[in-house]
Amino acid sequence: xxxxxxxxxxxxxxxxxxxxxxxxxxxxxxxxxxxxxxxxxxxxxxxxxxxxxxxxxxxxxxxxxxxxxxxxxxxxxxxxxxxxxxxxxxxxxxxxxxxxxxxxxxxxxxxxxxxxxxxxxxxxxxxxxxxxxxxxxxxxxxxxxxxxxxxxxxxxxxxxxxxxxxxxxxxxxxxxxxxxxxxxxxxxxxxxxxxxxxxxxxxxxxxxxxxxxxxxxxxxxxxxxxxxxxxxxx
Numbered sequence: 093x094x095x096x097x098x099x100x101x102x103x104x105x106x107x108x109x110x111x112x113x114x115x116x117x118x119x120x121x122x123x124x125x126x127x128x129x130x131x132x133x134x135x136x137x138x139x140x141x142x143x144x145x146x147x148x149x150x151x152x153x154x155x156x157x158x159x160x161x162x163x164x165x166x167x168x169x170x171x172x173x174x175x176x177x178x179x180x181x182x183x184x185x186x187x188x189x190x191x192x193x194x195x196x197x198x199x200x201x202x203x204x205x206x207x208x209x210x211x212x213x214x215x216x217x218x219x220x221x222x223x224x225x226x227x228x229x230x231x232x233x234x235x236x237x238x239x240x241x242x243x244x245x246x247x248x249x250x251x252x253x254x255x256x257x258x259x260x261x262x263x264x265x266x267x268x269x270x271x272x273x274x275x276x277x278x279x280x281x282x283x284x285x286x287x288x289x290x291x292x293x294x295x296x297x298x299x300x301x302x303x304x305x306x307x308x309x310x311x312x313x314x315x316x317x318x319x320x321x322x323x324x325x326x
Contacts, residue, residue, distance in 0.1 A: 105121065178217045238263045
């Protein structure tokens with residue numbers, strides 16, 4: 093279980109309780125050690141969550157406290173909802189599913205007034221997920237996974253003029269520019285940083301090779317190169 097999920101579940105388990113919940117019960121429920129529970133609770137307390145109690149006794153939320161308003165202001169919540177809508181509309185299927193799950197978790201612990209505020213948000217992102225777009229969403233998921241796992245990709249690509257090429261790239265990041273995605277990469281053919289639009293990738297194959305992050309051709313170097321490129325266009 094991810095640490096973020098554990099922290100959420102600890103808070104959720106303590107909400108509405110009148111008696112202290114033993115750390116052992118939390119450890120058994122979460123499938124972790126007592127030491128992990130102690131550490132997680134201590135981190136929550138340091139971040140401002142009003143948990144009272146101590147190791148060996150148990151934990152309870154301070155009387156009169158309500159976690160959601162302390163965690164999110166109305167404007168912060170609106171930002172989360174809007175961000176989730178954009179992820180659902182424009183990211184891959186995997187990220188879209190995670191965004192839906194995250195929003196459900198948030199809404200599950202919101203007080204009525206904040207839940208109503210979230211529902212009234214009037215900033216939308218159109219959901220374009222239809223059968224003709226499924227392949228593109230799958231491609232975004234594949235590219236995202238390759239970035240996370242440092243996997244070398246072989247792509248068949250057509251540039252803006254329609255000229256085809258085949259090359260191996262080391263994918264570094266995905267960026268959405270409001271109208272199109274780009275894949276930021278180190279291109280082995282050109283021996284330099286290049287941006288590729290996924291909608292112009294005719295074929296994408298995972299080679300099975302993993303690349304090592306090297307200084308000068310990593311994400312930081314890519315971002316610096318792109319910054320210099322766009323500054324030069326001004």
